[in-house]
Every structure is written in structure tokens, then in C-alpha cells.
Amino acid sequence: MQPMTPRRILGVCAILASALFVAMVVSLRLGAYPMSVTSVVTTLYHGAIGQMDRIPSDFRLVIFGIRLPRIAMGIVVGASLAVAGAGFQSLLRNPLADPYVLGVSTGAALGAIISLIVAPHVPLAMQIAAFAGAAATIAAVYFLGRRGGQLDSATLLLAGIISASFLSAVIMFLMTTLSGRDLRGMAFWLMGDLATPPQISISFLFVVMIAAAGAIYTTASDLNLILTGEQEARHLGVNVARVKIVVYISASLLTGLAVSVSGAIGYVGLLVPHVMRMMFGSDYRVLIPASAFGGAIAIVLADTLARTVVAPTELPVGAMTAIVGAPVFIYLLRRRVR
Amino acid sequence: MLAAGLFAAHAAASARATQESAPTSTHSTRESQTVIDETDRHVTVPADVRRIVSLAPNLTETIYALGAESRLAGDTDYCDVPPDARTKPHVGSILSPSLEAIVGLKPDLVLASTTINRRETVDALEHLGVAVYSTDPHSIDDLLAGIEHLAGILGIAPQGHELVERLQARLAAVQTALADQPRSRVLFVVWDDPLISIGPHTFIADALRRAGAESVVETTQNWPHVSLESIVHSQPEYLIFVGDHGDNVPTPSDLRARPVWRDLNAVKQGNIAVVSGEVDRPSPGLIDAIENLAKQLHPSAFANSAAESTR
Numbered sequence: 303m304q305p306m307t308p309r310r311i312l313g314v315c316a317i318l319a320s321a322l323f324v325a326m327v328v329s330l331r332l333g334a335y336p337m338s339v340t341s342v343v344t345t346l347y348h349g350a351i352g353q354m355d356r357i358p359s360d361f362r363l364v365i366f367g368i369r370l371p372r373i374a375m376g377i378v379v380g381a382s383l384a385v386a387g388a389g390f391q392s393l394l395r396n397p398l399a400d401p402y403v404l405g406v407s408t409g410a411a412l413g414a415i416i417s418l419i420v421a422p423h424v425p426l427a428m429q430i431a432a433f434a435g436a437a438a439t440i441a442a443v444y445f446l447g448r449r450g451g452q453l454d455s456a457t458l459l460l461a462g463i464i465s466a467s468f469l470s471a472v473i474m475f476l477m478t479t480l481s482g483r484d485l486r487g488m489a490f491w492l493m494g495d496l497a498t499p500p501q502i503s504i505s506f507l508f509v510v511m512i513a514a515a516g517a518i519y520t521t522a523s524d525l526n527l528i529l530t531g532e533q534e535a536r537h538l539g540v541n542v543a544r545v546k547i548v549v550y551i552s553a554s555l556l557t558g559l560a561v562s563v564s565g566a567i568g569y570v571g572l573l574v575p576h577v578m579r580m581m582f583g584s585d586y587r588v589l590i591p592a593s594a595f596g597g598a599i600a601i602v603l604a605d606t607l608a609r610t611v612v613a614p615t616e617l618p619v620g621a622m623t624a625i626v627g628a629p630v631f632i633y634l635l636r637r638r639v640r
Numbered sequence: 641m642l643a644a645g646l647f648a649a650h651a652a653a654s655a656r657a658t659q660e661s662a663p664t665s666t667h668s669t670r671e672s673q674t675v676i677d678e679t680d681r682h683v684t685v686p687a688d689v690r691r692i693v694s695l696a697p698n699l700t701e702t703i704y705a706l707g708a709e710s711r712l713a714g715d716t717d718y719c720d721v722p723p724d725a726r727t728k729p730h731v732g733s734i735l736s737p738s739l740e741a742i743v744g745l746k747p748d749l750v751l752a753s754t755t756i757n758r759r760e761t762v763d764a765l766e767h768l769g770v771a772v773y774s775t776d777p778h779s780i781d782d783l784l785a786g787i788e789h790l791a792g793i794l795g796i797a798p799q800g801h802e803l804v805e806r807l808q809a810r811l812a813a814v815q816t817a818l819a820d821q822p823r824s825r826v827l828f829v830v831w832d833d834p835l836i837s838i839g840p841h842t843f844i845a846d847a848l849r850r851a852g853a854e855s856v857v858e859t860t861q862n863w864p865h866v867s868l869e870s871i872v873h874s875q876p877e878y879l880i881f882v883g884d885h886g887d888n889v890p891t892p893s894d895l896r897a898r899p900v901w902r903d904l905n906a907v908k909q910g911n912i913a914v915v916s917g918e919v920d921r922p923s924p925g926l927i928d929a930i931e932n933l934a935k936q937l938h939p940s941a942f943a944n945s946a947a948e949s950t951r
Contacts, residue, residue, distance in 0.1 A: 334731075334738035364740045367768045478861075486735060487758045497736060498760040499767055614732035614741035615717065 311588050318595035322377070325599045329373050329606040334614040335364045371504060375496050376605045376619075377598040378507045379564045380574075382556040384597025385515045387571025388578075388589055389553035392525045393546060394444070396455050398635060400572030401436070401557040403459065405466030407568070409439025410561035411492060412469045415476055418488075425502065433558030439465055440554055494567035494620020496605050510559055514552040515594055521545045522586035529584070567620045569627020570597050570604075576634065675793050678776040678786060679754060685771045689748045689794050695737060695761070696753035698923035699775065700725045703751075705924040706791055706799050714745045721918070721925060739764055749773055749793070755843075755922065777922040779846040780930075784808065787924070807927045811850060814934050817941045818852040824937045826853045826913075827876040827906070830863060830920075832890065837866045843922050851933040852941075853878070868900050875904065878911045878937055882919055889914050913937060 330342050337345075345361045348354065354362060383401060390399040390406070401407045413435025417427045443465050447458030473492070477485055491498070500507065524545045527535040532542050560567070578592040604622040611617065671687040691713040694700040700719040703712050709724065716734050719725040731741040734756050742750060747770060752762050754776040765772045773793070777783040784804045791800020828848060830836040838844045838855060839862045845855060856874040857866055883889030890898075895907045906912065913936040918925035935942045 333740050335740035335744040360744060360746065363743045363768055368740050368743065487760045490735065490758065490760070497739070497764070499764055609738070614730060614738035616732065616736040616738055618736075 311591065314582050314588050315591050315595065318592060318599070322595055322599050322602070325602045325606075326373055329376075329602050330365065330369050332606055332610050333364070333369060334609070335360070337361065337364065371499055372496055372605065373602055374504045374508075375500065375563060376601040378504065378511050379496070379560045379567065380570055380597035380599070380601030381515065381594040382511050382560040382597070383567060383571040384574035384578075384593040384600070385518060385590055386553040386556035386560070387597075388575040388586070388593045389518050389549045389556070390440070390571070391575060392529065392586065393549045393553065394447070394453060394458060395529070396453070396458055397576065398455070398459060398572065398631070399462075400569065401553075401560075402566060402568035403466075403572060403631070404440065404443050404462035405464075405469060406436045406439045406443070406462075406554070406557050407561050407566040408466040408469040408473070410436040410558045411566050412473055412476075413438075413558070414562050415473055415488065419476060419479065429502070429558060429562045432562040433555050436557040436561070437551070437554040439469065440550065490618060491565040493618035494565045494623065495618045496564050496601075496608075497616055500563040507559060507563065511556065514555045514559070515590065517548055517552040519587075519590045521548050522590055525549070525586040529586075565618075565620060567601070568624050569631060570600050570623055572634075573627055573630055574600055673793070675773070675789075677773045678782075679774045681766075681772075681774065683749075683771050683773050685749045685773070685793065687795070691745065691747045692749050692751060692794075693731060693742055693745050693747040694719065694751045695731070695742075696734060696751065696756040696775075697721065697725075698756070698921035698925075699751040699753060700728075701921065701923040701925055702787055702790065705803055706787070706794065706796060708794055708796060708799075711794070713747055714742070721921075721923075737761060739768065743768060743770065747771075751775070751790075753922070775922070777843050778841055779843055780811070780850060780926070781846075783843060783922045783926065786922075803924065807924060810927050810931065814850060814852075814931055818934060818938055821852050821938045821941050823849075824853045824877045825856050825874070826878040826880050826937070827857065827871055827874075828855055828880045830882065832881070835866045835868055835871070836863055838862070839864055843926070844919060847919060847926055847930050848880075848933075851930045852938050853880075853933070872900065872903060876906055878913055879904070879906045880913045880915055880933070882917055883914050 327342075330346075331337065331339055341361060342365065345357050345365045348356045349362075349366060387400045390401065390404060391397055393399075401410075410432040413431035413433070414428045416435075417424070417431035421427045443458065443461045444453075446461035446465070447453055449457050477488055480488060524535065524540045527538055527540050528542060528545065536542055574596040575589060575593045578589055578596050582588050582592050600623070601619065604626075605619045608617040608619045608622045672684050673687045674682055674684045677683050690711055692703060692708070692711050693714045694703060694712060695716055697716065697719045700712065700715045701721045703709055704722050704725065712725075712728055714729040714731050715725055716737060717730050717732060718734050719728070719730075729745060731737045731745070735758055739761075742765065750765055750770055750772045752772055752774045754774055757774075762772050762774055773790070775786050775790075777786055784807060788797070788800045788804050791797050791803070826848065828838050828844060830838060837857045839857070839859045840855070842862050848855060856871070856876045857864060859866075879895075881889045892907070892910050892912050895901045895912065901907055913933060915929050915933045915936070919929035919933070
């Protein structure tokens, strides 16, 4: 294994940042409203130097009103889910952990729905409720997933699946209290959808995402040691309990954040950290930033597909990630069993 | 609300005046009107609405019925009545249309329906500065008032008034014909598996009443999921299915072969009515569906008039 120097971490980040940039350009170029690369570039150029009035109003709306905010949301959601996934995988010492598979996304969705019914239009209520739902679910799954005081991989996944189905049932029940109009919106949101701009500012979401992902990053060296065994890590002076609490709260926060803006988008938290491990190794110091970029790329591309495959009709992005994600999950599961 | 309505009327009147005196008015100097839609949102649109995008088949149909189809810049994949609506540029499905396709059509006004579209779509368009007018009819009266209001916004109030009067006259004729008829107790089947019916606060329930029928389903929900057991208990006189061009509608022999369904009296007696998909759409075509249904449920009430007209 190569030594993990800051230079190498920055190198990986630079490669992934370039890939994200390419994904963003592709996403900006494609859509139901036909735009040439030249007009995308000149629109961006005029926007960047503050000459908004020189851009045709349609281009301004399509690029700055629709596509860029949606890409920004995709980046926040993708990075949050992938880092949360990497966090849960370390916390539970299970490479198949993922906010969606563990039922954490469903818990966050339930929290968000309760807040919509009890306190609609209260700013941040949905985000806080989604975080609470995520945190409560992961705690429940953690305790249900233990056998004889040890975390058991199969039991943990079962606990997650059962929690998710229980929480979905509660969601179904609550949805019967909604009017048809709210119901249609809710059904779309549950599938994972980026078409609707969030009620709160995207820059605020970015700040929270970077803070929570940064908190997990501070524990990266300790997570590496914990990966070799909690006992060993303790002997080496790692405060295992503190690390777990930090990862637990931050990963729940990231899941709650992602679910509150885009609904339950599955499999990104599972697959992205896996692919990043295959490409750059399992050192958490590089895995966490790599997962953040990888998740952002995955969602931006998946959402571009969702917007374009049956254009002008749009698919929920969660449908795109599940179509790709579920078969890969089964492949990973079978490979582990063998 | 009254003040805004007066203002809208005034703006519309002055817009007509300016159109006559200055037909070459450019985009930047267009006058605007502020109107209140059926969900109580304030919507500011140009006084002369030139480009309309419809997000719901019933509203597309209404625009055609008002003779304003030349101003319809785009509609959805589901807008198929009249057939010419299919030739308009499409902006996607009714639940997830493409915002950029809508914006690209440069609409002065987007029409949406609460019974069909998502609130999120309306919010997102409003956020982008696109004027969206939402309709929310819960009865035939709501529908007719909505058509007149919309015609006023489009500056074609006389056409709207004429259309509504014509529809009201047809409804009155049905009502006269049905005067001595007892109401049929019916099961309105929105969807047969799982069984979805209607609640009392829907425009379909109102359409049934005007066609001389009442639903056997007692519920507070608008689109209740009903157990077949409760239908066996209430034994409706007629089953009403919705179908266009004969698709997806079970035939009487299909129903006689289905467990439980075959034990319903209505199925045994062949009392099955099929009404066109227009009944699902709060648009002028709904009146056609009411007339058609009334004739199916109460053939005797229309026997004389049919005989008279053939004579």
C-alpha cells in the first residue's frame, strides 16, 4: 500500500474534482430545452462576469434558474449520501451498510413526513425531523443488529430491512391522511426526486454538508485503526466511543439533510464508497473526500439521465440509482458469501 | 379579493382598449393584470395573454372549447381531446413535466389543475417567475364558474359566457328529463383492481347527481380505496366503469366470471354502464359524459324525446 501523503490525497481530489466538473458540463448541456455548448459557455461566462442582462432570458432561466440549482442540489445530496454511507460502513464494520439499505433513509423520510403534517411551512422543521428520524433509526438498527453483544453482519442487514419495511408501513398509514394533491407530491419525493427546488438555500445545505463530512474526516485516522479491530484501536489510544458518536451523529445528519431535500435516493451510499475503495484503497483519509466527490458525480449523472431518457417527462432520480444499484448490491452480497 | 377582481376586470377592459388603439405594442410595454386563481394565489399575467401552456388535459380541452387554441403554445403528452391537441408541442407528463421545456415555450400563462398536477410543479414554476393559474373544481358549478373566469383572463369573456350558457342549458334539459326519476344507487369504479371509487366532494360525485345517480360509497376521502365486501353489502343498482375507446373496461361476461363481482345484483342483471373518460375531466366534455350517463341509467326518461327527435 502506498503511504498516504497529503500530496496523494490532494491528487485524488483533483482527479475527482475534474471528473465532477466534466459531469456538471455534460449535465448543463443536456435537457429538454435544446442548448448548444457555445450558448451554455457564453451564458456561464456572462453570468460569471455579472452581465446577466446580456443573456437571453430563456437561457438565464434554464441555466441559472433550473439546471445549475439542480446540479448544486445533486452535489449536496450525492456527497452527503456517499459520506454517510462510508461513515455507516465504518461505524457498523459492515461494507454493505448504506443509509437506504439500513432503513435510515426511510426513518428520515418518516421524520420529514411527520413534520410536514404537524408543522408545515416551519423553516428547518423538515430537516431537523429528518435528522431525528435518521438518528433514531440507526440507533434502533444498531441494537437490533447485535447478537451476543457482537454486531452480526447478516442480523444487521435484516434489522435494517425490517426497520425499513416497518417505517414504510407507518409512512403509508400517514399518507392516507393527506389530500390527493399532497399525496402525489409525497409519492414522488419518496422515490427520490431532485426536480423540486428545496425550501431553504442551497448554500446553507452546502455549509451543513461540509461541516458534517468534515467532522467525519477528523476521525479518519482513528477509523483506519478501528477497522483493524476495536480492541487494538483502544490499545493504540483511540477513544473509540468518541469516534463512534461523532460518526453516528454526522452520518445521521448527512442522511437527514439528503432525504429532506430529495427524498430517499438509494444505493449511492453503498456503491460509491465501494468503487472508491477499489480505485483508491480503503484508507479513510482518502476514502471520505473521494466518496464525497464520487457521490456528487454519481447523482449529477443519474439526475441528468433521469431528466433526459424520456424527455420532456422526468423520472425520479431514485429510480435511476436503484436500477443500477440493486443489481450491484446483489453482486457484492453474493461475492461476500462465497 | 373583490378589489383584485375589479382591478382585473378594469385591466382587461383597458387592455382591450389599448389593443385597439395601439396594435403594435411591444413585449416590454405590455400591460399586466393580477388575478386570483382557484387556490387563492395571486397571479400576474399580461393583459393580453398570447402564449398559454396547459399542464392538464381538461384545461387543454377548455381552451379549445373557448376557441383560444391558436394561443395554446404547448400541452402535455396526455392531452388528446380534441385530437388536434396532440399536435401541440409537449412539455412532458402531467406529474413530472420538464420545467425547462415549459420555460422554453415562453408562456404568458401556464394552466394547472389541482386534481391532476403536483403542487411542487406549480411552486417551482412560480419560483422561476412563470405565471401559473391553478384550477380546483369540486363541482359542476365550480367548473362552469372557472371556465368563465378563465375566459375573462384571456380577454374573451363573451365567448366564455356563451359557452357556459350553452352547457347550462344542456344540464337543465337533463334535469327536466330526469324530474320524475328516482336516483339510481351506483358504484362508480375509478379503478377496479384494487377497487378505487369516489368521495362526495369530487366533481364526479356532482356529475353523478346530475345524471340521476348517487354513489353507494360512504366516505370522507376523495378517492377511497373500497373493499368489495362493502359493495356486496350495499348492492348498487348499477356499476359504472370509465373507458375510452373500449380499453381496460371489463365486459359483462368478464365480470360474470370474476369471484365476488359475479355475486353482485348489478352484474347478474347486466346493469353495467360504461362512460367515456371525459367524466374524469372537469372540462366542457364532462357535460357530454353526464348526458350519456343519464341516458344509460334512465333510458325511459329519454325514450319520448328520442322518439320525438326521430319523428
